[in-house]
Amino acid sequence: MNLPKSVRLVEVGPRDGLQNEKQPISVADKVRLVDDLTVAGLSYIEVGSFVSPKWVPQMAGSAEVFTGIQRSAGVTYAALTPNLKGLEAALDAKVEEVAVFAAASEAFSQKNINCSIADSLQRFVPLMEAAKAANVRVRGYVSCVLGCPYDGEIAPQQVASVARELYAMGCYEVSLGDTIGTGTAGKTRALLEVVGHDIPRERLAGHFHDTYGQALANIYASLLEGISVFDSSVAGLGGCPYAKGATGNVATEDVLYLLQGLGIETGVDMHKLIAAGQRICEVLGKANGSRVARALLSR
Numbered sequence: 001m002n003l004p005k006s007v008r009l010v011e012v013g014p015r016d017g018l019q020n021e022k023q024p025i026s027v028a029d030k031v032r033l034v035d036d037l038t039v040a041g042l043s044y045i046e047v048g049s050f051v052s053p054k055w056v057p058q059m060a061g062s063a064e065v066f067t068g069i070q071r072s073a074g075v076t077y078a079a080l081t082p083n084l085k086g087l088e089a090a091l092d093a094k095v096e097e098v099a100v101f102a103a104a105s106e107a108f109s110q111k112n113i114n115c116s117i118a119d120s121l122q123r124f125v126p127l128m129e130a131a132k133a134a135n136v137r138v139r140g141y142v143s144c145v146l147g148c149p150y151d152g153e154i155a156p157q158q159v160a161s162v163a164r165e166l167y168a169m170g171c172y173e174v175s176l177g178d179t180i181g182t183g184t185a186g187k188t189r190a191l192l193e194v195v196g197h198d199i200p201r202e203r204l205a206g207h208f209h210d211t212y213g214q215a216l217a218n219i220y221a222s223l224l225e226g227i228s229v230f231d232s233s234v235a236g237l238g239g240c241p242y243a244k245g246a247t248g249n250v251a252t253e254d255v256l257y258l259l260q261g262l263g264i265e266t267g268v269d270m271h272k273l274i275a276a277g278q279r280i281c282e283v284l285g286k287a288n289g290s291r292v293a294r295a296l297l298s299r
């Protein structure tokens with residue numbers, strides 16, 4: 001299998017990363033993070049989410065963040081929307097692309113969005129119709145593709161079934177989330193063989209949390225399986241509010257280092273990316289979660 005010449009990095013730090021922070025983060029700091037990521041050359045940035053503020057208080061200011069950012073031509077600024085209400089709020093904030101999120105595990109679906117998998121898919125139908133009418137593209141997520149904090153092992157066929165439904169209802173891309181980072185390279189390849197049977201591999205993305213230190217191995221395994229879109233979070237920001245002990249997404253800096261070593265293009269500038277990550281870590285008063293950033297900053 002040939003490796004791709006280029007990879008699209010989907011930067012989820014401002015959303016997946018910051019949604020887990022307990023301390024207040026100002027709109028200005030969120031805006032600055034998105035702007036720094038734009039300057040670093042990311043072509044896709046998940047800026048926030050339009051979810052219930054009772055469930056995820058940190059994302060409550062997402063509309064203000066969208067108003068404040070400097071949008072750059074050729075960059076997609078996206079948001080998560082769990083239902084029609086979220087989509088309407090996103091459209092009001094002039095969001096260009098949204099993402100719906102389902103799970104491959106019943107227990108996680110209940111904890112995360114308070115409904116069964118089947119009900120969540122039903123809930124997306126009017127959202128998809130309204131998004132189509134507004135000419136807004138929709139990305140789909142499936143959580144817990146390589147394990148669930150409540151249900152344990154998840155069968156690849158179960159992941160494939162949810163992914164298929166999202167693709168069939170019009171999601172142009174389906175991101176497969178290893179929410180608790182328990183996946184290994186072998187399991188990742190086995191999963192992609194099953195899911196990739198029904199959905200073209202260029203329509204799949206990998207979303208790996210690094211809790212067990214396996215994310216880069218899983219990305220390499222995915223590259224070998226023909227995947228060329230990966231979600232990552234600057235400075236490894238994040239965790240999962242419904243998965244105890246989960247760390248953030250794999251750090252964007254670490255993925256970039258891997259891809260640069262393979263000669264794969266991303267359009268992202270390492271030094272500007274590290275500056276963006278270091279700045280938000282200083283705001284949060286926490287250590288930088290990227291090994292590459294820490295190594296390069298200490299030189």
Ligand SMILES: CC(C)(COP(=O)([O-])OP(=O)([O-])OC[C@H]1O[C@@H](n2cnc3c(N)ncnc32)[C@H](O)[C@@H]1OP(=O)([O-])[O-])[C@@H](O)C(=O)NCCC(=O)NCCSC(=O)C[C@@](C)(O)CC(=O)[O-]
Nearest residue numbers: 050051052055082085086101112113114141143144177179
């Ligand atoms: C889905 C719901 C809303 C169901 O929550 P619910 O309580 O079942 O919903 P409801 O329809 O009964 O509404 C309850 C209240 O929420 C309001 N509401 C309803 N919808 C919205 C909305 N869109 N925006 C703002 N407010 C909303 C609604 O108006 C009402 O307000 P009240 O009358 O009580 O004042 C809730 O469970 C929720 O917001 N969940 C979001 C959880 C979340 O954001 N999780 C993190 C993102 S997923 C993730 O991180 C995984 C991923 C994607 O990264 C991949 C991976 O790693 O696996």
